[in-house]
């Protein structure tokens with residue numbers, strides 16, 4: 001078997017862009033290589049999942065997108081966003097001891113509030129994943145004037161955690177980016193060498209507080225109350241329906257009580 005190396009990332013830095021994901025998608029279509037990273041200080045039209053806006057018009061966060069050209073089967077594409085979530089959680093834990101956890105598929109929460117969101121997009125042609133763009137948005141500090149009212153109770157920043165728990169400022173964005181890229185690179189190498197299980201197991205461990213819970217799932221076929229079980233081999237969420245039947249969720253809105261939503265999907 002070919003030995004997979006941790007990729008070398010080539011970073012393109014922008015002061016302002018509409019969305020690093022849109023920019024990276026254009027680079028992908030123009031043939032840019034695996035490992036291209038686009039980082040922007042500000043986004044004028046940052047995108048979240050489900051067509052939502054991602055609040056990133058200032059330099060209070062780390063906004064970047066990774067362009068990847070994975071060699072593995074498209075079936076495992078969903079693991080890329082999960083690997084990015086794992087990389088963010090492990091970085092926050094190791095850099096500042098944050099109590100960061102993962103919520104399926106790849107939201108990062110501290111004390112129940114969202115500190116990072118991930119938007120995965122891609123193009124599959126036949127049986128090949130042509131490219132994937134994994135966009136990562138981390139609230140490093142709170143925006144000037146605070147989060148807008150609709151996010152006030154669901155969002156947090158790494159700085160808020162650092163101030164409250166370790167009495168120190170948040171790590172600088174460069175250190176955070178370095179760490180997330182190196183943590184992600186290690187998991188990407190695992191996925192590329194066929195060791196999907198190790199990444200899945202690690203993600204499941206970081207999602208433990210979200211598993212075995214009653215949640216509400218909103219999908220195309222309506223809303224369901226289910227109990228979360230665990231992750232499938234390809235990163236889908238396994239849930240138990242009321243009749244005891246087990247279902248596999250690949251793309252849905254999931255909410256625990258009134259907390260923030262998540263959706264797992266790789267959509268072009």
Ligand code: BTN
Pocket residue numbers: 018019020021022043045046047048049050052054056062063064065107116117118119135136137138
């Ligand atoms: C979510 O809804 O939770 C996903 C948010 C993803 C935001 C990041 S910021 C960098 C990249 N560029 C975008 O336009 N979105 C992603």
